[in-house]
Amino acid sequence: MEDWIIHLVDATGYWGVAFLMLLETVFPPIPSEVIMTVAGVSAARGNMTLTGTVAAGTAGAMLGNWLWFWLAIKFGEARLHRFLDKHSRWLTLDWHEVERGEALFRKYGSTIVLVARMLPTLRSLISIPAGLFGMSHRRFLVFSTIGTAGWSAALAGAGYFLGSQFEDVEKWLGPLSTLVIAAIVVTYIWRLARWKPKAPPESETTST
Template sequence: MEDWIIRLVEWGGYWGVAALMLLETVFPPVPSEVIMTVAGVSAARGSMTLEGTIVAGTAGAMLGNWFWYWLAIKFGEARMHVFIDKYSRWLTLDWDEVERGERLFERYGSTIVLIARMIPTLRSLISVPAGLFKMSLRRFLVFSTIGTLGWSAALAGAGYFLGSQFGDVEKWLGPLSTAVIAAIVVTYLWRVVTWKPKG
């Protein structure tokens, strides 16, 4: 997977980084860990600036974040209830948990969004409850942007360091990409196997 990410970043520059991060946010199995690390490596080699890379990655991810937020608002609570009841096993989620999440959002919504933006997998999915529980767009954008900027900066900074310290950095990216995807799959399968309704 890292090969086409490298090619798109090299070909598209900042636009390529933004497009990949948008794709990652809309389709979480595409790992931001690899995208922003590759972008940081490219910045270290002089094809982009580190600051520009971070801004591009944040902008692309925020567009995807807003998409999920908007979609959750349009989908609505009633249809979401039916959907979760039907697919609770595969979502590893039931409606009682959604209601508990809503109560938490009422009290700590801004903090939850901010922290979730820096946690793999959750960083993409947190937009759905934010929209479903009608978090204000202003708060959503402010705290999402802060968290997303921090996440993008950390990953791009790590790639920048690798690119400036090691010549053959590509040998690190293959195992990294594989490990990230494997961890996502294993975590999901474990949740499916062990999940039980709490209601």
């Protein structure tokens, strides 16, 4: 995977970075850790500027973020409830967890979005609760952009400062992308093995 990313970034520059980050946001197993680090290395070699690289990565990711946000708004809580009733086992999520998450999100939504944008996997998925739970478009755009730009800058900066040792960087790009994908799969399997539906508050009160 990393060879394809390197070749695309080298051939298309900023457009390639933006496209890959859009793709990564829509399809999270393509790791931004590899995309933006490769882009930073390319910037260090003089193919792009570091500022332009960060801007391209942020713009591409924000297009994907906005797509998920819009889809979540259109999907709505009522459809989500019905969907979870049918597929909660495989999603390792039930409606009671959604309700607890909604209460937390309404209180700390801006902070949650900002921080989540700088965390693997969550950085792509956080757009969904933001849309479902009615976060304003402006707050979503502002806090998502700040967090996404910070994440992109950190990764591109790491690649930029390591750019003079490209051969060494290239050696760990492959294992890094594999590790990210493996972590996502292992986390899901772990949740699936341990998951059981939570009893609603009324049931808990009755049983006691």
